Amino acid sequence: MSSKFQKTQLARDRFHTLFDVLHRQNYKVIGPVVRDGAVVFERVTSPDQLAKGVIDEQQPGSYKLKYDKQSEDSRYFLWNNGPQALKPLLFKPRQELWMCRADDTQLTFHPSSTEADSIAVIGVRACDLAALALQDQHFLHGNYGDGYYQAQREKMLLIAVNCSRSGEQCFCVSTGDGPGASFYYDLLLDELDDGFLLECGSDKGAKVLDQLSLPPATEEQEQRANRQVEAAAKAQSKQLPGSLQLADLAKLLRADDWKAIAERCLSCGNCTLVCPTCFCSKQEAENDLSLDHSTQVRLWDSCFSEEHGHIFGKNYRPEIASRYRQWMLHKxxxxxxxxxxxxCVGCGRCISWCPAAIDLVEEAQRLLALLPEEEQTRHGGGNGQ
Ligand code: SF4
Ligand code: SF4
Incomplete structure (x- = not known):
């Protein structure tokens, strides 16, 4: 059995053998591909379909792809992230819950199946794993776990990749969540110019690794892998204040404090849709025009949608300022x-995908600076805890 911490090496021209083993073990492979100008996770059957040689350039309100040299030795995992993390694979944007059928004499109710396929997701980043740990807490909590989420989660193999570069909007170092993965993966890759280092993180990962029969990584390869993660960490200039400092945001209770941001925010909800930790949803009945059945569905919702603040006939968050405040203070x-x-796991998605270029980190810093000196908590750069 493969040791949990012994790194092994896989040559670049043998990368397809990992896919072969996954297919032999009946996994559907989900990997990063380019679609509609962004890197997204989709079903793939070979490494040739992956977003090879692609770099994402991200600025507030802007996401563009550029291509590194397109050659045989281009790297597969130069990009940092796209609009999705693992969220849509587990907490689906539209989930059928149950169906009601009507015939001449009665109504019958039919729960939706929770069956799920075995999937192996390749290219998962450290911040995605941290977000997954949070979503697991939410969806698998105690006796009230979500059956749909749980069924897919149990059949998911996570093949993470350490980031070898940081994007312009990444700040995972300041939240303590990246750029190297330290937990929650089944297999962990480091991509080097000459191939990959693989590390096992679970029994499921060991079953895959055992079938690859790879030689151990050399010390020199391990040092190169560590150096590129360290360089990615050093390259991050964006820094979210520490969590004790962030707690001061709750002292900003005047509507005026949130006015400047409300004047820019369109309340479109993009930030919550791309955020890998957001989990709000609503339920609707979709009635079929034939009138013989109706389907109850769960849909992603956002605290920026007007209806989300409606409780018992009253809207508690009618203004955009109160919705933004709700989002930021909750998060x-x-x-x-x-x-x-x-x-927040520091992925930067909400910044790049905001059409008004609102920067969560800058806004948190600006809002904290509004507090009188004597009310500000002084703590250095913190982490997510
Ligand atoms: S902060 Fe940006 S992405 Fe979020 S609701 Fe406002 S305009 Fe949309
Ligand atoms: S709040 Fe923004 S930066 Fe933080 S995890 Fe969500 S999308 Fe990423």
């Missing part, structure tokens, strides 16, 4: 009481 302050850490 950066109150999440800590619910889940033991803040709800």
């Amino acid at each position: 950066l302050v109150f999440w800590r009481q619910q889940y033991g850490r803040i709800g």
Whole structure:
């Protein structure tokens, strides 16, 4: 059996053998591909379909792909992230819950199947794993776990990749979540110019690795892999304030404090859709025009949607300022009481995909600076805890 910490090496021209083993073990492979100008996770059957040689350039309100040299030895995992993390694979944007059928005499109710295929997701980043750990806490909690999420989660193999570069909007170092993965993966890759280093993180990962029968990595290869993760960490200039400092945001209770941001925010909800930790949903009945059945569905929702603040006939968040405040305070302050850490893993998606180029980190810093000196908590760069 493969040792959990012994790294092995896989030559670049043998990368397809990992796919062969996954297919032999009946996994559907999900990997990063380029679609509609972005890197997204989709079903793939060979490494040739992956987003090879692709670099994502991200700025507030902007996401563009550029191509590194297109050659045989281009790297597969130069990009940092796209609009999706693992969220849509487990917490689906549209989930059928149950169906009601009507015939001449009665109504019958039919729950939707929770069956799931075995999937292996390749190219998962450290921040995606941290977000997954948070979503697991939410969806698999105690006796009230979500059966659809749980069924797919149990059949998911996670093949993570350490980041060898940081994107312009990444700040996972300041939340303590990257750029190297340290937990929650089944297999972990480091991509080098001459191939990959593989590390096992679970029994499921060991079953895959055992069938590859790879030689151990050399010390020199391991040092190169460590150096590129360290360089990616050093390249990050964006820094979210520490969680104790962020807690001060809850002292900003005047509507005026949130006015500047409300004037820019369109309340479109993009930030919550791309965020790998957001989990709000709503339920709707989709009635078939034949009138013989109706399907109850769960759809992603956002605290930026107007209806989300409606409770018992009253809208508690009618203004955009109150919706933005709800989002930021829940994510950066109150999440800590619910889940033991803040709800941000430093991926930067909400910044790049915001059409108004609103930068969560800058806004948090600007808002904290509004507090009188004597009310500010002084703590250095913190982490997500
Ligand atoms: S912060 Fe940006 S992405 Fe989020 S709701 Fe406002 S305009 Fe949309
Ligand atoms: S709040 Fe923004 S930066 Fe933080 S995890 Fe969500 S999308 Fe990523």
